[in-house]
Amino acid sequence: MTTIGVLLDMVAQQAPERVVVGGMADGLTARRLSTMADGGARLLAQADAKALIYLGTNGPAFTSALFAAARAGVPLVPLNYRLSRSQLTLLIAEHEGAVAVADPEFVDQLAETCSHVYSKDSWLEATESHPVEGAPQANGDVAVVIYTSGSTSAPKGVLLRHSNLVSYVVGTVQFGAEDLGECSLVSVPPYHIAAVANAITNLYAGRRYIVLQQFDPRTWLEVVRREHVTHAMVVPTMLARVLELEAHAVPTLRSLAYGGAQMPLSLITAALEAWPHVEFSNAYGLTETSSTIAVLGPEDHRLAAEAADAKVRARLGSVGRPLPGVEVVITRADGEPAGPNEPGRILVRGPQVSGEYAGASALLDSAGFFDTRDGGYLDDDGYLFVIGRLDDTIIRGAENVSPFEIEEVLLTHPSVRDVVVVGVPDAEWGQRIEAVVVPEAGESVESVDAEMLRSYVRTELRGSKTPDRIHVWGTLPRTEVGKLSRRAIAGLLEAERA
Structure with a gap:
């Protein structure tokens, strides 16, 4: 073995x-x-x-x-x-x-x-x-x-x-492919799959790697410059905080991978403009799949950013294509395969997929597929779009509403830097839709008009998908790897209303 x-x-x-x-x-x-x-x-x-x-x-x-x-x-x-x-x-x-x-x-x-x-x-x-x-x-x-x-x-x-x-x-990873002097910087806790994946992939590639135990944008930049970092991995909130600094030159950095949370299109567009010499990759994976199963690579980023075709440009919001040896399928609610651009459940199969839990048998179906419990779809060219955890679906008046769909609209507004949409218990509707937004840098919490944002959503989506309330906070509570606890945020909103 x-x-x-x-x-x-x-x-x-x-x-x-x-x-x-x-x-x-x-x-x-x-x-x-x-x-x-x-x-x-x-x-x-x-x-x-x-x-x-x-x-x-x-x-x-x-x-x-x-x-x-x-x-x-x-x-x-x-x-x-x-x-x-x-x-x-x-x-x-x-x-x-x-x-x-x-x-x-x-x-x-x-x-x-x-x-x-x-x-x-x-x-x-x-x-x-x-x-x-x-x-x-x-x-x-x-x-x-x-x-x-x-x-x-x-x-x-x-x-x-x-x-x-x-x-x-x-x-x-190609064994020993990196030249002497290649260096990767990561800032993830050891109990996250990214810590294990980075430890073994960087080693196998022959690339030195450094761990930043507590992320701080200025310290991150200092380490990049002092250690001549060539590769780095961040979550979207980290990238946003680095780009907010006035002096964020990274002359040695050649590639940057991101993942762990939804990347706002405005943020990745700003990063591509600020660091034209850096190759960006978006990675999607789970603990149960030994980390990454799909990647939107540097060439995909470049073509999408420069594309006039809306379909190609939309790929900036995707997680790319499945890795070699990984098979991804989308199934409808009835279990049948979904067609191109048809949302459903994301299932994955391959030798890197575990799908096993301590004290339980492997949670693979008869064909060897693991249910990621994420919703998504594959476009005509096989690019995977993830639309969030199926468990996060809001049921308002017997209608299923995807929070991701609303978040995507709000993130296109020039005043919004970060957002989360959750369902909060409601006696009449079962759940009501509430959103929390974070203003763009340079804007204050007081300057953002919540009713204006509700109208903005209503022009893009029908009224039943417009948040019942929009709150403006200075920041959203995220984990070290950029994930939101929607349940915790919904609890805070419920407590605030009470």
Whole structure:
């Protein structure tokens, strides 16, 4: 069985002295990371560990833990350090016999149930100094267990097997293709699939990568310039905050990937104009699919931005085409295949697709397709358009209303930078439609006329899809990866009305 540990072996053999994680001056070389992975695997074997829990911010310790767990044949379980103590206690209890690596504030809590607990610093020291003779090369097939956010239910542990992750890497990245000096910058927490995907794809490509633990636009720019960053990954809100700065020159940056949330057309258009030398890619994927399953590439961005044809220009709002080896189909409510441009459920199939949860069988249909629970459609040329979670559909007076459709209209207004549309309980209609908008930079909350925006929506959509109320806030609460909690926002609006 090929594991992600084998990918590290390949890099350590080809370019042992190349820095692969961290700053050029003090980062980890491939040889050193491999040594630490062996040392960590030996520590896990000696402790008879059943899993390796990681509870802390991203960085070299996370990368070391990922490959140590792979070589020990146990799953890495990165937990969300933003959860409450009681929530964490329940998740930790699911992994009896685990060893843990954590930020200092979590060490005592983990010590209550884990056999061994290391701080991140002590883990790095122990793995590098531990003798590795006879380091185990075990064959556990689950590489990572990542818990979903649990916004609508208890968090579920998604099982990602080595076969899923290796398939994703070799299907999307050319081994050792990057030149010395290539550097990627990411700012995602370790409990997100993007953290795992970036750790293994950048390594396999031979590209050094740096983690910015807490995003700040000025710090992001400073790191890009100081470390001569050539590639970066952001969510739309990050990109917006960087572009708001007066001095945002990024001479070394050559490519930028974005995803995780809807990208306003005005924002990506502004970015293309501000950084004409940068190649943009939009990536769409899920935890259950080992990250990306569709990409809108640089050439697609360029052609769409320059197109006079409205159909081609509309592709800027798509997530591109499925990756090689990934099959995407759209089904109608009756389960039959949808036609071109006909909305329905997005189903996906391929070797990188897991669709498995801890304690449950794989949620694949008889043909091997996984239901993403996202709505969307494929256009005539196979470009995938995602129209949001089907669970987010608003039912107003027995009519199904897509919040994405309304958000798309509001984002075209020059006064709106960000928006969310939710359904709020209503005695007469079942749910009423409410929107929250954030003004464009330079405009105040007070200057935006909510009734004018309602009229704007009504001119584009029929009256039943016009928000009953529009609120103007200074910002929207988003996660570190740019996602909105619609349920939480609906709760805030309901409380405000009460």
